[in-house]
Amino acid sequence: MRALRRQGRISRSEISNITGWSKAKASQEIRSLIEKGYLVEIGEGVSQGGRKPRLLRINNQLGYIAGIDIGATSLDVALADVTGSILQRCSEPTDVKLPPQSVFGRCSELLLDLIRTQGGTPDQLLGIGVGVPGPVDFARGVLVAPPLMPEWENFPIRDFFKKTFHSAFVVVDNDVNIMALGEQRAGDGAGIDHFIFVKIGTGIGAGIISNGRIHRGSDGSAGDIGHICVDKEGPLCACGNKGCLEAMAAGPAIASKALEAARNGSSATLREMRESNGGTLRPEDVNAACREGDQAALDIIRDSGQMIGDVLASLVNFFNPSHIFVGGGITNFGNHLLVAIRRAVLHRSLPLATTHLSIKFSRVGSNVGVMGAISLALDYLFAIEDNLHLMV
Amino acid sequence: MRALRRQGRISRSEISNITGWSKAKASQEIRSLIEKGYLVEIGEGVSQGGRKPRLLRINNQLGYIAGIDIGATSLDVALADVTGSILQRCSEPTDVKLPPQSVFGRCSELLLDLIRTQGGTPDQLLGIGVGVPGPVDFARGVLVAPPLMPEWENFPIRDFFKKTFHSAFVVVDNDVNIMALGEQRAGDGAGIDHFIFVKIGTGIGAGIISNGRIHRGSDGSAGDIGHICVDKEGPLCACGNKGCLEAMAAGPAIASKALEAARNGSSATLREMRESNGGTLRPEDVNAACREGDQAALDIIRDSGQMIGDVLASLVNFFNPSHIFVGGGITNFGNHLLVAIRRAVLHRSLPLATTHLSIKFSRVGSNVGVMGAISLALDYLFAIEDNLHLMV
Numbered sequence: 090m091r092a093l094r095r096q097g098r099i100s101r102s103e104i105s106n107i108t109g110w111s112k113a114k115a116s117q118e119i120r121s122l123i124e125k126g127y128l129v130e131i132g133e134g135v136s137q138g139g140r141k142p143r144l145l146r147i148n149n150q151l152g153y154i155a156g157i158d159i160g161a162t163s164l165d166v167a168l169a170d171v172t173g174s175i176l177q178r179c180s181e182p183t184d185v186k187l188p189p190q191s192v193f194g195r196c197s198e199l200l201l202d203l204i205r206t207q208g209g210t211p212d213q214l215l216g217i218g219v220g221v222p223g224p225v226d227f228a229r230g231v232l233v234a235p236p237l238m239p240e241w242e243n244f245p246i247r248d249f250f251k252k253t254f255h256s257a258f259v260v261v262d263n264d265v266n267i268m269a270l271g272e273q274r275a276g277d278g279a280g281i282d283h284f285i286f287v288k289i290g291t292g293i294g295a296g297i298i299s300n301g302r303i304h305r306g307s308d309g310s311a312g313d314i315g316h317i318c319v320d321k322e323g324p325l326c327a328c329g330n331k332g333c334l335e336a337m338a339a340g341p342a343i344a345s346k347a348l349e350a351a352r353n354g355s356s357a358t359l360r361e362m363r364e365s366n367g368g369t370l371r372p373e374d375v376n377a378a379c380r381e382g383d384q385a386a387l388d389i390i391r392d393s394g395q396m397i398g399d400v401l402a403s404l405v406n407f408f409n410p411s412h413i414f415v416g417g418g419i420t421n422f423g424n425h426l427l428v429a430i431r432r433a434v435l436h437r438s439l440p441l442a443t444t445h446l447s448i449k450f451s452r453v454g455s456n457v458g459v460m461g462a463i464s465l466a467l468d469y470l471f472a473i474e475d476n477l478h479l480m481v
Numbered sequence: 482m483r484a485l486r487r488q489g490r491i492s493r494s495e496i497s498n499i500t501g502w503s504k505a506k507a508s509q510e511i512r513s514l515i516e517k518g519y520l521v522e523i524g525e526g527v528s529q530g531g532r533k534p535r536l537l538r539i540n541n542q543l544g545y546i547a548g549i550d551i552g553a554t555s556l557d558v559a560l561a562d563v564t565g566s567i568l569q570r571c572s573e574p575t576d577v578k579l580p581p582q583s584v585f586g587r588c589s590e591l592l593l594d595l596i597r598t599q600g601g602t603p604d605q606l607l608g609i610g611v612g613v614p615g616p617v618d619f620a621r622g623v624l625v626a627p628p629l630m631p632e633w634e635n636f637p638i639r640d641f642f643k644k645t646f647h648s649a650f651v652v653v654d655n656d657v658n659i660m661a662l663g664e665q666r667a668g669d670g671a672g673i674d675h676f677i678f679v680k681i682g683t684g685i686g687a688g689i690i691s692n693g694r695i696h697r698g699s700d701g702s703a704g705d706i707g708h709i710c711v712d713k714e715g716p717l718c719a720c721g722n723k724g725c726l727e728a729m730a731a732g733p734a735i736a737s738k739a740l741e742a743a744r745n746g747s748s749a750t751l752r753e754m755r756e757s758n759g760g761t762l763r764p765e766d767v768n769a770a771c772r773e774g775d776q777a778a779l780d781i782i783r784d785s786g787q788m789i790g791d792v793l794a795s796l797v798n799f800f801n802p803s804h805i806f807v808g809g810g811i812t813n814f815g816n817h818l819l820v821a822i823r824r825a826v827l828h829r830s831l832p833l834a835t836t837h838l839s840i841k842f843s844r845v846g847s848n849v850g851v852m853g854a855i856s857l858a859l860d861y862l863f864a865i866e867d868n869l870h871l872m873v
Binding site: 300399 | 675
């Protein structure tokens with residue numbers, strides 16, 4: 090199944106080679122998988138001298154897989170077939186300050202709509218992958234002490250979806266982990282053994298791939314780099330500590346530094362923007378000011394990049410990834426941010442760790458979360474089926 | 482083979498269960514392994530109702546495995562059988578400032594002695610695991626830009642040993658990686674999915690276990706935490722940057738702070754020690770002074786612990802290990818250092834990441850390096866044998 094997922098199609102003799110099964114055993118297993126609806130034959134391949142090989146592929150009519158990506162301010166729901174091809178997708182604003190029933194309820198509605206539009210029924214949904222913006226106890230599938238939405242702690246996400254989608258299993262993971270999986274599945278992370286996906290938005294977090302596998306850590310909180318200390322005397326963070334990276338360099342910090350620059354007169358552009366915005370500034374405004382050549386806005390963005398880069402420099406020494414992919418809302422800021430991050434990392438990491446290091450924006454775009462959630466669900470689908478004897 | 486290495490002995494039916502082989506296939510494979518000398522039968526086990534099961538174990542007469550652990554100032558050589566039991570071991574001072582031919586040559590001599598004492602011949606040596614104190618290109622088995630011994634760069638360690646030990650393969654790894662493997666093989670790290678082994682001595686480095694496997698990173702430099710920046714205005718480090726953890730908190734930094742305290746009169750104990758030492762102080766002296774109740778010495782040790790703990794706090798947020806094992810020369814310093822490390826980590830890491838986190842000294846002791854080198858060689862021995870179809 091692993092080879093099938095990678096290659097799309099495979100011959101019977103390739104299956105024998107990969108599994109080490111005898112011809113008879115392979116025939117029997119393949120027959121059983123076809124009967125169960127996992128595989129279909131798709132005609133004949135090119136002869137290598139003897140009989141033309143009969144090719145097999147995963148049966149994309151087996152059922153649906155859903156990917157759900159819940160961010161602090163938006164949610165994405167996508168429906169895919171079991172080969173991971175997205176059939177349809179929708180996206181809308183949300184607010185994680187709402188009760189979980191309301192946000193997950195809306196996800197269920199959207200998912201039902203998608204299935205209906207595709208001409209299917211809820212029972213055809215085999216699995217749901219869900220990404221949520223907070224620390225997840227992966228084994229139990231619940232949020233643990235999520236700073237953004239304390240009310241969601243321990244909410245039984247699996248049971249909630251199972252009420253509507255009886256045939257589906259539900260896998261829940263942190264939003265940045267699913268982004269890393271999405272980068273691995275659909276982006277430049279494919280085939281890369283060691284990389285870090287850094288999300289910069291309202292918060293800052295990382296998804297970690299070690300030896301080709303997601304590294305969740307012993308409590309599922311790995312990658313929580315937003316609360317690494319940058320300045321012991323820095324501003325108070327929501328977590329209770331001072332000078333956390335997130336409190337100093339993420340979207341809200343950028344906006345609040347810009348407000349300060351607007352107030353103290355160091356930027357006329359930001360002051361004007363603030364006035365026309367009714368007294369507030371968003372991170373996007375700082376970006377816009379920067380594009381207009383505003384020095385104060387540029388400095389704010391560079392400072393953020395430098396702080397993020399300083400933290401990543403430590404992590405590069407520790408983890409020695411070959412790639413760092415940067416994604417999330419703030420990455421629309423373009424090159425100033427990325428250049429500052431790169432400069433700080435190269436300046437502070439050891440040469441051996443940076444010689445082959447590539448730091449770039451993720452090119453998967455806004456699909457990366459749902460792609461990862463679908464990939465996670467597929468890993469689970471093909472691994473939990475005992476008869477396949479496989480960990481995918 | 483994996484189950485055999487773990488359990489020591491196993492029955493034929495267990496082998497069928499684990500591999501999924503039919504009885505006939507299992508019989509045939511086992512016969513072939515016995516003929517090749519990998520397995521031996523060791524009589525009958527306890528009946529579970531039917532026939533008494535015939536037990537198998539790895540043939541410990543198959544040959545020898547060597548573990549070599551080269552530190553900055555000492556080298557350890559051990560000879561084991563293929564079950565990983567150490568038969569004999571020796572240890573002596575060395576100096577990595579010497580040319581590599583001289584240090585590895587000495588290792589060869591010691592190894593020949595050990596084999597002779599055991600009544601064996603050099604050709605019975607199947608594999609050698611080697612740990613060296615510097616960054617290793619694991620695939621090529623050579624050191625890359627080692628700060629302590631620039632002359633050793635690219636020295637062909639494998640070829641060097643193969644000249645004397647024709648039948649042996651040679652696996653080379655960083656000294657801290659082999660310590661982490663030793664902790665996993667023989668210490669409290671057994672069965673733990675995610676842990677960090679921190680070595681504190683002349684330098685500071687870490688070995689990383691993720692999902693039960695060593696994480697070497699994309700260039701083999703993972704775990705190089707000694708050059709993480711602690712203070713941008715700190716003292717110059719050998720690597721060229723300022724304020725690296727190693728330059729501020731490792732053995733030499735402790736000794737030099739103590740010298741300063743002896744000179745400026747803030748510690749009478751250290752001043753006396755310095756005089757009786759002929760004008761110098763070693764890290765051990767600071768420890769001794771601390772035991773005598775000297776406040777300045779205690780402060781120096783606590784400061785080191787705090788700086789190391791601050792760095793580990795970031796890594797705990799990022800990596801979320803369940804255990805941190807501390808080893809290396811400085812760990813003889815006992816609880817003051819450990820308490821300071823723990824306090825800093827608990828203070829700066831997120832609650833979710835520290836609730837189940839254990840930070841303690843490695844209990845494997847000075848054997849940990851050679852144990853790990855032997856374990857690495859055994860992993861390799863049982864994985865490269867194609868006929869076993871296994872990655873161990």
